[in-house]
Amino acid sequence: MWEASFWGFVGGFALLIGAAAGIWLPTSKRFVGLVMAFGTGVLFSAVAFELTAEAYDRSGADAVVIGLLAGSVVFFVGDALIDRRGGHRRKSPNGSPAGAGAGALVLGALLDGIPESAAIGVSLVGGGSVGVAVVVAVFLSNIPESLSASAGMRSDGRSVRYVLGLWGGVLVASTLAAGLGFVVLGGAPAVVVAVTQAFAAGAILTMLADTMVPEAVEHAGALVGLVTALGFTCAFLLSMA
Template identity: 35%
Template sequence: MPEGVMGAVWAFCWGVAAASGSLVGAILGLITNLRHRSIAAFMSLGAGVLLSAASFKVASEALILASAASTVGGILAGAATFSIANAALVTARDRKRCGECKSQPSEADAPGSGTAIALGTALDAVPEALVLGVSLRTGGPDLALVMALALANLPEAISGTAGMRLASRSSTYVLSLWSGTTFGTAATTALAFYFLSDLGPDATAILKAYGAGALIAMTAETMIPEAFHNGPRYSGVLAAAGFAALILLSEFAR
């Protein structure tokens, strides 16, 4: 495992791989016209994948290294931090949303709404970047986790792009937003990897639990509502399939 600046560059590259689903999803959202039910189905799968990553890949590893009390405390602290930050976006109703879930105003109708969307998108990416950065520092690259994050980002970007198109936002705006999210996530991953080099196992475990809690809160507050809003009746099965898919990916990646 490389260290120092080269280690940060290495972590950045893995961050780009994990966040690449956002940019691919944005492009698909611009060139296709998927129906809401199709987007909701993909979102259900993505939500299941992220919940599996938070529990199966992150929280369970934290529990091995730290006590149950520390793990639970870290999870709740991470979830609370995300929820408070999300609530602080007083224009959260203007955040990225698929068109049929919740319409976005155009910049002309609501000046500053574009900034709210950008901030909300950036906030959603932080838990993933933290989880990946800690994972890279403690165990090296986890291909299953990287693939899971990339797959989960795909429907989220398709959904967000669909809402932005209905709000008459330009392709340049959409691609700039998701490109910034992709490389911003990678940069946050690199920073997390770089600054965690001196942490002991207990602190690392608590930070893992913190990231898991933030990831769970992000999934519950931003993905699940869209996944189940007028989605297919079998959305729960799709979410379970996404959860199980990560377990299979982990087995194949061994």
């Protein structure tokens, strides 16, 4: 459990790094979009090779299909509820819509971050070593997520304490999610572990399509496709190493 929590903390700590960059470093919106695109490619690779493929190897196609669809539906519903409270542009460097509640931003950050961290804990189930590619993918994707969102929150006039406090809270939740992912599934049957892995993959895929890719394209344009492919390639080579 402690090892899973530690690696969850490592992956989540990137949120604070990205938040600090969004607050204090002069970054253009185009640069933010390109960094988001790279992180998107990294996560696509982790979803395909570290989560979905491993879930298939554990328990076959049925577990993968059930998990992917369930994870996607749960994220979709949760995201729709958060959108209604003003959180649909939570990752935009332009800031959130007028009237967006602090609760929507916090819940949105948790919804986006917890599946990734839980996947880290699940990668240790069965006595295996931590999925290095998953940790790296989560770490690299968290930086542009929090960088973009933090820049947007600052443009909304939110205080540095508020922004860092939000991401600090998400870091704590991510650390706990990784530890719980290992504890809850430590003695579970292979099919349960496989469905959980695919569930996390489905949630992450839906998050990428719904929030990361649109924001990246809006701010960085046509180069997003190339940079996403670059991120995917780097993460794929890491998975195969």
